[in-house]
Amino acid sequence: MRRHILKLMAVLLCAALGLTLPSALTAQSNPFEALVFDARADLELLADQVLGETIRPPSWAGNINLASETVVTDLWYDNEQLANAVFGPESRPAEWIGVTVPINEIIARNVRHDLELAADEEFGIDQRPAEWRGAVPVLRCSRILQNTLTVLDRFYNIRPATPDSALNFCFSIQSEIEDELINIVFGTADANGNLPNPFDLLGAARGDLERLADERLGLQTRPEGWNGERDSNTPNFTGNLRLDLELLADDQTGIGTRPGGYIGLNAGSPASTYLNLRFDLELLADVLLGIETRPTGWQGANAIERCEPLVRSLAFIVQDSLDFSIAEFDPASPNFCADVSTAVNSLVENPPVLDVVAEEILYTAESRYAFSYLDVGAIDYMGVMPAGIRFRALYRNYNESTMMFVQGDNFAVYVDRRFTTLPETTFRGLPTLNDANPLAYCDAYWCNGPGPTPTPTGSGPLLSILVQTTAVSAPNQSVLAGTKRQVSWNNVRVTYVFDNLQARTAQVTLELCPEAARPEITCESVMQVFDNTTNTQKQVISQFNGLNVYEFIYGYTTNLLIESETLFSQDVWISDPTIR
16 A cells, blocks of 8 residues: 555655656546546545555555546545545435446446545535646536536537636526526427427416415415416516415425425526426425325426426436437335436436437428528528428537538438427537538429528418418508607617527517616507518517517617607617627
8 A cells, every 4th residue: 555655745846847657657648548547646635635644445546547447436436435434434415416327437437526525524614735636617516517618519509708716616606507597498399390488387386376375274364465466468477477486385384484496486487487486386395285186186296396406307308309208207106306306417427329220310391391401501502491491410510500501312411400300409419511512412393493592591471371371461661650759779679588699599578768878768559570681570479568579689780660659770789698
C-alpha cells in the first residue's frame, strides 16, 4: 500500500515539475483519463485525512494505472470503502449515486459526484484543501440533472451558459434550462399534430380542485375566501386558482403545512404555471385521498405529471427519443415516480444500440405537405411532397437549421423537418452533412421543378388548396386607411405567452396603441391579423387575459394588416427570449 501512495506522490510531483513518467504512470491524455486521474488523487488525499497517511484498508486497490482495465472499478471500490469510514457501513447520503450502469465513463462521473459528498462531510461544504484537484461543477449536480443536460445537448443542441463560477451552480443551471424544458413539452405536437393547450389544461386543473374540495368538504362547502373562478380567459384566473389550492391545503393539512416537494407558487408562463399547479394538486390529493384514489371525473390522467419536474421532463424527452414508454409502470404504485426516474436515467446513461431494422423504423417518417428542394439552401424547389408520403431521413443540416436530406420512392430531396412527422429528438440524432454531398433527385409523380418557391415554406394559398381550405380575401387597405389610423410597429404592445425555441416562434397577444407602447398607455386589443405575403388570415390559437393569441416567428415581420377597433399596423417586432 505504501508503494501505491509513493507512486501517486511521484505522479503529482512530476506533473508539477513537467517531468516525464513511465508509461504506467503517464498523465492523462483525454478528458476521461483526466477525470479518473484527478478523482484518484483527491480520493487518496481524502483518505489521508480520514484514515491517516499511509493507512489504508487491506482490500484497498490504489490503482493509478490509467491503462489498466480495472482502473475505474478500483476507483469506485476504494471510494465505497472510504465512504464506509466517513458515513458508516451501509449508510449513505440521499444524494449518493453509486454504480448505476456498467459504463466506465458513467461510473467515473458518479464517483466524482459521490467523492464530493464525502469531502463535504469531512472538510465542510465547499471547503477543500489547497491540493484538491476537483472537477467541473456540473459533476456535483444530481444524477437526473446531469442526464437532462446530456439529452438537451444530444437531441436539441441546447448548451446552458451558466458560468462555472455561479453561486449555487446546480440550482442556477436548472433554473436556466427550465424554460427550455417547458418549451420542449408544450412545443411538441401529439400524434394528431396538435400542441398541448395550457389554458385547457389549467381549466381541467380547476375542475379537479373543485372535485377534491367536494370530496373532502362536501358540495357547496368551501373555506372562507374561496374564489372559484372557472373562466381560464380572465386575467386573474391562475392567481385565483393557486389561492384556492392553498386555502384547501391550509384547511386540510394545517396552515403552512405542506407535503414534501410541494412547489407552492405559480411560474411566469401559463404552461409552467399549469405544471406547477398540477404537481401540487396531485401531491395534495395523494395525501388527502391516497395514491390510488381520485374523485369521479378526475381529469389529471397523465400520471407522469405527479412526478417532480426533472423526472417529468426527462421522461418526456426519452419517450420521444429513445423509444421509452411509461405504460409498463403502475401509476397506482407508491414507487411510480422513483421507478420511472431510475428507468429513464439508466436509459440515458446506457442507450440501446439499434439494430438495422430498428434504425430504419426510427428514422422513417411521413410528409405533412413539406416543400421539397434539390439543395440544402432551399433554392431549387421541386414541389410539395403530399401528406402521407413516407421517407427515410439520412442527414440533417448543421446547428439550428431544420433542413434534412430524405430518401423515398423515386426521390431524394431536402425538406424542413417541421413539416414532417419526424420528432425533433430523432432529427437531432441524425448525422450532420459534414463533407457529405448526397445525390438529390425528384422523379416521383408529385415532383414539379426545379423552380422558385411559390410562397414561404409550409404556408400560403398553394398549401390552402392542398389541404382543401378556403383562401381569405385580403382587406382593402385603401378603405381601411379611410376608417382607421395607421401606426408603426413601435405602437404595438406585445405580451409573450409561450416560446417555441425549436421553431423560433412565440405565441403572443397584441394591442395597438395611439402612441409608443408604454405600460401607462391605454391600448386597443387586436381583432384580426392578415398576412399579405401568404394571402391568409392569422389563426387565433387561444385567448389569454381576454386577448387573442397569435403565433409569429422571431424578428421583424412586415406586409401585415394588424387591426384593432380604430387603428391598424403593417408590421410587428417579436423579440427572442435572449433580448427581452
